[in-house]
Amino acid sequence: xxxxxxxxxxxxxxxxNLGTLGALASDRxxxxxxxxxxxxxxxxxxxxxxxxxxxxxxxxxxxxxxAPSLIVALADQLQELGAVERVRDPEDRRxxxxxxxxxxxxxxxxxxxxxxxxxxxxxxxxxxAQRSALTxxxxxxxxxxxxx
Amino acid sequence: xxxxxxxxxxxxxxxxNLGTLGALASDRxxxxxxxxxxxxxxxxxxxxxxxxxxxxxxxxxxxxxxAPSLIVALADQLQELGAVERVRDPEDRRxxxxxxxxxxxxxxxxxxxxxxxxxxxxxxxxxxAQRSALTxxxxxxxxxxxxx
DNA sequence: CCTAAATCATTCGAGCTGTGAACGATATTG
DNA sequence: CAATATCGTTCACAGCTCGAATGATTTAGG
Numbered sequence: 583x584x585x586x587x588x589x590x591x592x593x594x595x596x597x598x599n600l601g602t603l604g605a606l607a608s609d610r611x612x613x614x615x616x617x618x619x620x621x622x623x624x625x626x627x628x629x630x631x632x633x634x635x636x637x638x639x640x641x642x643x644x645x646x647x648x649a650p651s652l653i654v655a656l657a658d659q660l661q662e663l664g665a666v667e668r669v670r671d672p673e674d675r676r677x678x679x680x681x682x683x684x685x686x687x688x689x690x691x692x693x694x695x696x697x698x699x700x701x702x703x704x705x706x707x708x709x710x711a712q713r714s715a716l717t718x719x720x721x722x723x724x725x726x727x728x729x730x
Numbered sequence: 731x732x733x734x735x736x737x738x739x740x741x742x743x744x745x746x747n748l749g750t751l752g753a754l755a756s757d758r759x760x761x762x763x764x765x766x767x768x769x770x771x772x773x774x775x776x777x778x779x780x781x782x783x784x785x786x787x788x789x790x791x792x793x794x795x796x797a798p799s800l801i802v803a804l805a806d807q808l809q810e811l812g813a814v815e816r817v818r819d820p821e822d823r824r825x826x827x828x829x830x831x832x833x834x835x836x837x838x839x840x841x842x843x844x845x846x847x848x849x850x851x852x853x854x855x856x857x858x859a860q861r862s863a864l865t866x867x868x869x870x871x872x873x874x875x876x877x878x
Numbered sequence: 879c880c881t882a883a884a885t886c887a888t889t890c891g892a893g894c895t896g897t898g899a900a901c902g903a904t905a906t907t908g
Numbered sequence: 909c910a911a912t913a914t915c916g917t918t919c920a921c922a923g924c925t926c927g928a929a930t931g932a933t934t935t936a937g938g
Contacts, residue, residue, distance in 0.1 A: 604752015
């Protein structure tokens with residue numbers, strides 16, 4: 583075997599498949615939630631809001647790993663859709679506490695359904711064993727590298 | 731168990747982990763190849779060139795799934811680095827045949843090393859069984875959804 | 879042949895996404 | 909009470925990619 587690593591060596595790596603498939607999966611998910619008037623980041627924000635209760639925009643920015651100014655724009659659009667409410671924290675009036683409305687919870691549910699539909703589409707044709715091996719592998723990786 | 735699907739349901743999906751981890755992995759790979767003066771797309775182009783021999787830029791555009799105008803920019807920069815050569819196809823002088831130079835093959839090798847290093851970093855702390863389950867899962871998915 | 883249509887590479891302008899530097903309002907510290 | 913820090917917001921800007929227009933070349937049709 584040659585010591586020259588070429589295209590085959592690159593394509594065989596985890597990072598190559600993970601990156602390519604990740605982009606593909608995100609695109610498919612984006613196509614689905616677009617019908618709800620949302621981008622994937624909106625779904626991420628909704629999920630972050632549902633996970634912990636009412637959070638400041640700063641906290642959300644660090645949780646999602648984006649700039650605070652982006653949270654402003656996302657929250658503006660979600661507010662326009664009636665999915666979130668902004669309430670001044672009476673204990674610290676600089677803070678805007680973001681909370682999910684009933685409509686927001688509904689949208690989050692629809693997002694989860696879209697994600698599951700995308701999952702089904704992606705993993706169609708895999709055996710149950712393959713599918714579960716994949717999900718546990720991804721979850722293990724996520725537990726190790728994603729802020730939980 | 732409630733019929734309201736919330737944040738937990740979204741975070742548990744394959745598409746969520748695949749998307750998030752894919753972005754993370756791509757960022758880490760990008761950080762490594764940046765030292766070579768390359769972006770991930772450059773590495774992808776080098777790999778595509780190594781896979782099949784001398785290809786027209788149109789073919790490469792469809793192979794990589796990007797606009798032909800992007801290939802122009804990528805090829806310009808790789809040419810500047812001495813990694814590729816543009817040769818007019820004598821059979822059809824509209825076509826520019828892109829070929830890897832020795833320097834290009836060297837760079838591709840370094841890219842593959844960077845990818846393997848990123849792999850090691852990502853999968854550190856996984857058991858061998860977990861790692862192989864993950865790679866086979868990803869490869870199965872890739873074989874089904876990626877242009878091969 | 880010779881003209882019309884198609885194809886290739888290239889340039890250029892535009893859209894989208896996200897960031898970072900200001901700024902005003904509020905809170906904290908000494 | 910003054911100085912400093914923090915929060916949300918606005919705004920200008922950089923990065924990335926695409927699509928339309930262009931010129932050169934090839935192919936198809938009469």
